[in-house]
Amino acid sequence: DGGITQSPKYLFRKEGQNVTLSCEQNLNHDAMYWYRQDPGQGLRLIYYSQIVNDFQKGDIAEGYSVSREKKESFPLTVTSAQKNPTAFYLCASSISGSRTDTQYFGPGTRLTVL
Amino acid sequence: GQQVMQIPQYQHVQEGEDFTTYCNSSTTLSNIQWYKQRPGGHPVFLIQLVKSGEVKKQKRLTFQFGEAKKNSSLHITATQTTDVGTYFCAGPPGSGGGADGLTFGKGTHLIIQP
Numbered sequence: 001d002g003g004i005t006q007s008p009k010y011l012f013r014k015e016g017q018n019v020t021l022s023c024e025q026n027l028n029h030d031a032m033y034w035y036r037q038d039p040g041q042g043l044r045l046i047y048y049s050q051i052v053n054d055f056q057k058g059d060i061a062e063g064y065s066v067s068r069e070k071k072e073s074f075p076l077t078v079t080s081a082q083k084n085p086t087a088f089y090l091c092a093s094s095i096s097g098s099r100t101d102t103q104y105f106g107p108g109t110r111l112t113v114l
Numbered sequence: 115g116q117q118v119m120q121i122p123q124y125q126h127v128q129e130g131e132d133f134t135t136y137c138n139s140s141t142t143l144s145n146i147q148w149y150k151q152r153p154g155g156h157p158v159f160l161i162q163l164v165k166s167g168e169v170k171k172q173k174r175l176t177f178q179f180g181e182a183k184k185n186s187s188l189h190i191t192a193t194q195t196t197d198v199g200t201y202f203c204a205g206p207p208g209s210g211g212g213a214d215g216l217t218f219g220k221g222t223h224l225i226i227q228p
Binding site for chain 2: 033035040041042043044045048058090099100102103104105106107108
C-alpha cells in the first residue's frame with residue numbers, strides 16, 4: 001500500500017528532552033511538510049521541503065529542526081527550546097510542491113511532554 | 115501574512131438538517147482546498163476549487179469558490195452521522211511559487227445530534 005507513515009502514534013517525553021518524530025512516504029512525492037495541530041485549532045506549518053537536502057521554515061519553526069537526507073523521509077526534531085511542545089503533529093506530502101497540489105497526511109503523532 | 119478565517123467554529127445540527135461552513139481569506143487564493151478530519155483522525159482531502167465562481171458537487175456536498183477568489187463555502191444537504199468531523203479550508207497565497215505549504219483555517223466542527 002502507498003501512503004505516509006508516522007510513528008509512534010503516541011509519544012511521551014520529559015520536559016527538557018529532545019524528541020524526533022518520524023515520517024516516511026512511499027508515494028514518490030517530492031514535497032513534504034510538517035504541521036502542528038493544537039486542540040480545537042487548525043494546522044500550522046512548521047517546516048516544509050520541496051527537494052532532498054533542502055527545507056524551509058514555516059510559520060512556527062522556532063524550537064524545531066528537520067532534515068531531508070532521503071526523498072522518502074522527513075524527520076522532525078522537537079527540541080527543548082520549544083516552549084509548548086505538547087500537540088498533535090501531522091506530516092504531509094505532495095507530488096511536487098506546486099500550490100495546486102493535494103496534500104496527503106499521515107496518521108499523526110500525539111506528543112505529550114510531562 | 116495570509117490569514118484564512120472559518121465560521122462557525124462549532125455547529126450542532128439535528129441529523130437530516132443542512133450544514134454550511136464559510137471560509138474567508140485575507141488575500142486572493144490561487145486555489146482553495148477542503149479537507150475533512152474525523153475525530154481522532156487526520157485530514158483527508160475532499161476537493162479543490164481553482165476557478166473564480168466555481169461550484170463542485172460530491173453527492174450531498176456542494177463547494178463554492180467566490181468570484182473574487184477570497185472566499186469559499188461548503189454546504190452539506192441532509193446531514194448524516196458519517197458527516198461528523200472537522201471541515202477545514204486551506205489555500206496557498208495567490209502569487210509567487212514554490213512549496214509554501216497550505217494556510218489552514220481553524221476549521222468548523224460539525225456535531226450531529228441523532
